[in-house]
Amino acid sequence: MGSRASSLLREEDIEEIKKETGFSHSQITRLYSRFHSLDKGENGALSREDFQRIPELAINPLGDRIINAFFPEGEDQVNFRGFMRTLAHFRPVEDNEKNKDPTAEPLNSRNNKLLFAFRLYDLDRDDKISRDELLQVLRMMVGVNISDEQLGSIADRTIQEADTNGDMSISFSEFIKVLEKVDVEQKMSIRFLH
Amino acid sequence: MFLFDNLLCMLLGISFTVWFTLLLVFIIVPAVFGVSFGILSVYICTCLLFLTVLLSPSGIIAKELASLEQEMQEMRRSGSGSALGGAEFEMSDIFHFCRRGVESIVDDEVTKRFTAEELESWNLLTRSNYNFNHISTRLTVLWGLGVLIRYGILLPLRVTLAFTGVGLLVFLTSLIGLLPNGGMKSFLSEKAHLMCYRICVRALTAIITYHDSENKPKNGGICVANHTSPIDVIILSSDGCYAMVGQVHGGLMGVIQRAMVKACPHIWFERSEVKDRHLVAKRLSDHVADKTKLPILIFPEGTCINNTSVMMFKKGSFEIGCTVYPVAIKYDPRFGDAFWNSSKFGMVNYLLHMMSSWAIVCSVWYLPPMSREEGEDAVQFANRVKAAIARKGGLADLLWDGGLKRDKVKEVFKEEQQKLYSKVLVGGAEDRSRS
Numbered sequence: 001m002g003s004r005a006s007s008l009l010r011e012e013d014i015e016e017i018k019k020e021t022g023f024s025h026s027q028i029t030r031l032y033s034r035f036h037s038l039d040k041g042e043n044g045a046l047s048r049e050d051f052q053r054i055p056e057l058a059i060n061p062l063g064d065r066i067i068n069a070f071f072p073e074g075e076d077q078v079n080f081r082g083f084m085r086t087l088a089h090f091r092p093v094e095d096n097e098k099n100k101d102p103t104a105e106p107l108n109s110r111n112n113k114l115l116f117a118f119r120l121y122d123l124d125r126d127d128k129i130s131r132d133e134l135l136q137v138l139r140m141m142v143g144v145n146i147s148d149e150q151l152g153s154i155a156d157r158t159i160q161e162a163d164t165n166g167d168m169s170i171s172f173s174e175f176i177k178v179l180e181k182v183d184v185e186q187k188m189s190i191r192f193l194h
Numbered sequence: 195m196f197l198f199d200n201l202l203c204m205l206l207g208i209s210f211t212v213w214f215t216l217l218l219v220f221i222i223v224p225a226v227f228g229v230s231f232g233i234l235s236v237y238i239c240t241c242l243l244f245l246t247v248l249l250s251p252s253g254i255i256a257k258e259l260a261s262l263e264q265e266m267q268e269m270r271r272s273g274s275g276s277a278l279g280g281a282e283f284e285m286s287d288i289f290h291f292c293r294r295g296v297e298s299i300v301d302d303e304v305t306k307r308f309t310a311e312e313l314e315s316w317n318l319l320t321r322s323n324y325n326f327n328h329i330s331t332r333l334t335v336l337w338g339l340g341v342l343i344r345y346g347i348l349l350p351l352r353v354t355l356a357f358t359g360v361g362l363l364v365f366l367t368s369l370i371g372l373l374p375n376g377g378m379k380s381f382l383s384e385k386a387h388l389m390c391y392r393i394c395v396r397a398l399t400a401i402i403t404y405h406d407s408e409n410k411p412k413n414g415g416i417c418v419a420n421h422t423s424p425i426d427v428i429i430l431s432s433d434g435c436y437a438m439v440g441q442v443h444g445g446l447m448g449v450i451q452r453a454m455v456k457a458c459p460h461i462w463f464e465r466s467e468v469k470d471r472h473l474v475a476k477r478l479s480d481h482v483a484d485k486t487k488l489p490i491l492i493f494p495e496g497t498c499i500n501n502t503s504v505m506m507f508k509k510g511s512f513e514i515g516c517t518v519y520p521v522a523i524k525y526d527p528r529f530g531d532a533f534w535n536s537s538k539f540g541m542v543n544y545l546l547h548m549m550s551s552w553a554i555v556c557s558v559w560y561l562p563p564m565s566r567e568e569g570e571d572a573v574q575f576a577n578r579v580k581a582a583i584a585r586k587g588g589l590a591d592l593l594w595d596g597g598l599k600r601d602k603v604k605e606v607f608k609e610e611q612q613k614l615y616s617k618v619l620v621g622g623a624e625d626r627s628r629s
Contacts, residue, residue: 035298037309054305055598056298059607061615062288066295074222090296117288136398138283141291141613142619153618154283178285187289188298191256 008036009080017081020105021088027192031087035080046070061141065120073125088117092189107190111176113188118175129170131155222269236445241552255276258293266618278535283619291465303592307499308599309529309538344550352397352549359393361489364453366390371456375611380486383457384435400554402429409560411519414482416511420583421493422501423534423549424541429556437481438459441468456459459487476513489519494576495596500533501525503590504583507576517563520579522524522587537599559586 009032017028037069038050051067052058062186064149070078070086078086105112121129121137135153142151162178170178254521258265266287267525366386395402411417416613417436419426430436438460442451450464461481467473481487494507501524512518525532530551534544561582566575577593584591595601 023410027254031300034254038299051299052297052602054302055594055603055607056302056304057295058603059611060291060295060298061608061610061612063295064292066292066299087296087300090293119290119291120288121285130556137288141287141612142377142616143609145616146620158283172343175285182286182289184286187286188293190293190300192300193254193256 008032011181015083020081021084022091023084023088023192028084031084032080035083045079046083047077061143062120065137065140069116071118072099076155089113090188090190092191108189110184113184114176114179115172117184117188118172120180121170127172128167129175131159134158134170208496211610215593219233237424239489257297257301266359266615271614275550287615295328303503303590304594304598307395307503307505307594307596309500309535309591310533311500311502311527324359327597329476346398349546349550351398351546355393356545359390359397360450362382362393363387366449367453367457371453374507380458387435387454388432391428394428395432398425398548398554399472399552400429402554403433403557404433405557405559406562408431409562411436411518411521411560411563413489414485415489415517415563416478416482416514417489417491417519417521418494418507418511418579418583419491419523420501420504420587421495421533422497422525423498423524423544423548424523425532425554426493427491429490429523429558430521433558435488437488439463439478439490456559461490471510475510478511479514479516482514494580497596498534498536499596500531500535500591501527503592504580504587505592505594505596507580509572509576512566512576512579513572515566517565518579519563520560520583521559522559522583522589524557524587526557529555530554532556557587561586 001133009029012030014025016027017023017089023031035046038053039046040050040053048067048071051070052063057066070083072078072082085107089112091108093108093110118129119125121133123133123136135151138151138155146154159170161166162174164174164177165171227401272353278311291389363386366389367383370379370382370386373382417430419430427438427483435458436452437458440451440460440462442448442462449462459481461477463477464476481490490511492511494511495505496508499505530553532548534541535619539547564575564579564582566572570578581591583589
């Protein structure tokens with residue numbers, strides 16, 4: 001009679017996820033309901049098709065890249081822990097309490113948010129954004145509306161401005177430098193209700 | 195031993211007779227004459243008294259409402275532009291798409307329309323218990339009592355009524371079908387249909403409030419309404435006579451369909467005919483052209499939506515060019531969720547759920563008739579009608595297609611997003627060349 005989704009999540013798991021991600025108890029149970037409703041195969045894990053079934057995500061030009069960010073290297077399934085770990089990047093920074101583990105960097109720190117965005121560009125996960133990768137991502141965002149030449153010059157200009165060590169690609173530290181004035185904390189945060 | 199058995203039989207017999215008499219007097223006869231004793235309103239009030247558990251508000255996130263252009267402009271103003279006064283493309287542009295994407299993963303507007311609406315407080319039905327974890331003993335006792343009342347008393351009562359209603363419908367319409375066509379036949383057919391549907395309404399304990407009855411659909415028109423469940427048909431038909439449109443079914447449904455069409459013309463399509471849009475349009479226009487025939491009842495969404503929103507209307511019924519009578523139906527989810535999730539529950543399961551809820555409480559608004567205006571095409575007309583229905587019923591007006599329940603979204607929507615972003619980029623180039 002309906003799905004008692006919350007009863008499938010054990011208290012210990014909730015505590016662990018709380019420690020790792022910083023979400024509150026009620027947020028975790030609500031997100032578990034959401035995870036469960038997306039999991040059409042009811043096997044406790046989401047596949048890429050499960051994500052693509054969301055129309056608003058399917059029409060997002062970077063939808064595939066975002067979906068990819070949830071899946072660890074080489075895997076086709078993401079479980080609830082992995083799901084929460086990725087979503088944790090989007091928690092607002094102000095939500096962090098003072099008594100969190102001071103040695104581990106929280107998943108939603110400015111640095112980790114930037115790393116998430118960096119990985120959207122870095123298609124082959126080699127910690128560098130090459131001209132080719134930048135072009136591919138640009139092409140995803142603009143579709144057929146801009147010519148190859150124009151796109152090429154945009155990519156060249158962007159790399160020129162960002163590249164400080166002359167290797168014609170953008171490393172993570174160069175990426176951070178380019179975005180130092182941008183309010184990353186606000187742009188890459190989602191307001192979760194309690 | 196014998197005495198005891200005899201006694202038992204006698205008791206059963208008496209209680210059954212008493213029960214049935216009560217049923218007849220208090221429910222069936224008033225249904226026939228369209229009169230109500232107000233018992234139901236008392237019942238509803240008592241129900242409301244018991245449904246008092248308050249919990250946290252619904253909604254997982256608060257979404258950013260700024261559009262793509264607005265956000266891009268904001269970022270360029272505050273952002274990492276070079277000394278040249280803002281490059282065309284910023285590496286931070288990706289943030290917008292990224293955040294929108296993750297927002298839609300956490301909470302999107304479409305997929306939640308195809309499952310039952312989440313309630314703010316629990317209404318003591320197991321099936322609406324999603325996020326309510328902490329259930330006190332007092333609540334469990336109440337819930338147990340609820341189960342007893344619903345399954346022990348209400349369900350048998352309602353099932354009896356349902357069988358009576360359907361049986362009478364088939365019987366009477368077949369009988370009326372024997373009469374020659376004419377005024378007498380239409381009159382009797384109307385009465386028979388109304389009576390049987392009213393009994394069915396009682397079978398579901400549906401409390402319906404009809405608003406603005408002066409706008410009720412007339413002959414030669416098409417009545418369109420938002421679709422939540424098959425019960426919509428019963429609800430509308432107990433207040434007026436319509437010609438139904440649908441596919442020919444086998445089994446019990448088929449029997450009912452064949453009987454109904456004997457008494458007055460309905461439009462039933464063979465499975466093969468449904469694909470042929472021209473044939474469908476022709477039959478509908480023929481029916482509408484004949485002013486002696488009843489108004490057609492159509493649900494343009496094409497599928498059941500969970501009554502929190504109205505989704506895209508298929509333009510077929512709006513191309514015919516006759517007067518459209520919009521109707522908005524809104525159910526009160528606290529008493530029982532009327533939404534039929536056809537991928538989860540079959541029809542019989544669904545009807546059982548319906549008959550074991552507290553009640554079905556809904557409001558029906560008859561909106562003033564609308565016609566296609568000069569220079570308006572069918573799609574625009576359909577959207578105009580949809581907006582009116584959504585506004586009246588207090589539902590969200592969505593452009594998304596109800597077909598997304600089963601199909602993938604079309605590529606063209608992604609291309610629109612890409613076009614929008616390209617405009618922002620190229621627009622930047624034009625500014626630079628000007629300065």
